[in-house]
Amino acid sequence: MDSTTHQFYHIHGMDSRDDLDLYYSNKEEMVFGEDSVKFPMAALHYQLSSGQVKGTFMLDISLGSFIHHLLSASNYFQKIIVLKMQEKCIMELTKWLHDRTGAYDWTHASGAAAELEGTREQLQEKEMRLRSSVKQILKCDFDKQNITSPVLLPLADCIISALILESISKNEDEYMKNLEKILKMLKCGGKLLLFGVLDTTYKIVKGKRMHFFKYNEEFVKNALGKLGLVIDYCAVKTRSNVSNLTDYGAILFIVASKGE
Template identity: 75%
Template sequence: MDSTTHTFYPIHGMDSRKHLDAYYSNKEDMVFAEDSLKFPMANLHYQLSSGRVEGTLLIDISVGSFIHHLYSASNSFKKIVILKFREKCIMEMSRWLHDRTGAYDWSHTSSAAAELEGTRDQLQEKEMRLRSSIMQILKYDFEQENITSPVLLPLADCIISAWLLEAISQSEDEYMKNLEKVSKLLKPGGHLLLIGTLDATYVVVGEERLHCFKYNEDFVKNILGKLDFVIDYCAVQRRRNVSDLTDYNAIIFVVARKGP
C-alpha cells in the first residue's frame, strides 16, 4: 500500500467486514474499543435514557455496517430506518438483521449495552428489540437533492450520523453541504446525534488507506450554528489507543437540536 495514496469512500468503497474487524470487533488485537465502542455507546445511553431525545422515527446514516450504536436508540424509538452508501454494507447489515448464517457477531456489544442499562439477564431481548425496530435499510446518494430518492421518507424525530461526514467530504464547503442534506431529513426541533473523529486525515481498512476530511471541535460547532442547530451537549474524548491504522486525535459526540 502506497502511504501517500488515499482512496475516497464514495468512489472506491471499502471492505465492510475488514472495517468491522479492525475497529469494532471483540478480537484481542482490536485496540479501538474505548473510542469506537464504549465512548459512543455510553454517551448514546446517557442522552437517550434521559428522555431529552425522543420520538417515533430515528434515521441512522453512518459509515460502514456497525449496529452497536443503535441499542439505546431501539429503547427510545419504535421505528429505525438505516441509510447506507454501499450495497455491501446493506448486505452485511441485512445478514445480521435476519440472523442469517455468517452474520457478524455483535454479542460483545449487546452485553455492553445490557451492562449500561443494568439488564444483563436480557441479552437476547436486546438484539430482538433492535431487530424489530429496524423498518428499512435503504441506499442513499448525496448527488441527489433527496438522498433517498426515489423513496421519500417522513421527517425523522432524530438522526444519528457516525463517522460518515469526514469519509464523504473533501472540503469545508462539502462537509457543510453534506450535513445540510442530512438535516433535511430531520423535523424542526428534532435532534441530530453526531459522532466523529477530530483531526483525522486517513483510516486504514485492509490494504486501503481511506481519506478523512480533517476538522476540529470549533469547526463542527460553527457549521452546526450556520445550519441553525442549537448544541445541547458536546463531549470530546482524547484518543485512548496507539495504532497507525488511523491518525485522529479525539472522538467527538454532539447532540444538536434543529431550529425552526
C-alpha cells in the same frame, strides 16, 4: 494503488467486514474498544435515557456496517431506518438483520448495553429488539438533493450520524453541503446526534488508506450554528490507543436541536 493515495468511501467502496474487525470487534488485538465501541454506546445511552431525545422515528446515517450504537436507541424509537451508501455495507447489515449464517457477532456490544442499562435481559433479546426496530435499510446517494431518491421519507424525530461526513467530504464546503442534506431529513425541533473524529486524515481498511476530511471541534460547532442548530451537549474523548491504522486525535459527540 500507492499506499499514500487516499480512497473515498462513497467512490471506491470499503471492505465492511474488515472495518468491523479492525475497529469494532471483540478481537484481542483490536485496540479501539474504548473509543469506537464503549464511548459511543455510553454517550447515546446517557442522552436517550435522560429523556431529552424523544420521538418514534429515527434515521441512522453512518459509515460502514456497525450497529452497536443503535442498541440503546431501540429502547426509545419504534422505527429506525438505516441509510447506507455502499452495497457491501447493506449486505453485511441485512445478513445481521435477518440473523443469517455468517452474520457479524455483536455479543460484546449487547453485553456492554446490558451493563449500561443495568438489566439482566438476555443478550439475544437485545439484538432481537433492535432487529424489530430496524424497519428498512436503504441506499443513499449524497450527489442527489434528496439522498434517498426516489424514496421520499418522512422527516425524522432524531438522526444519528457517525463518521460519514468526514469520509465523503473533501473540504469545508462539501462538509457543509452534505450536513445540510442530512438536516433536511430532520423535523423542526428534532435532534441530531453527531459522532465525528477530530484531526483525522485517514483510516486503513483491508490495506487501503481511506480518506477522512480533517477538522476540529470549533469547525463542527460553527457549521451547525450556520445551519440553524443549537448545541445542547458536547463531549470530546481524547484518543486512548496506540495504532498506525488511523490518525484521529479524539472522538467528538454533539447533540444539537433543529430550530422550530
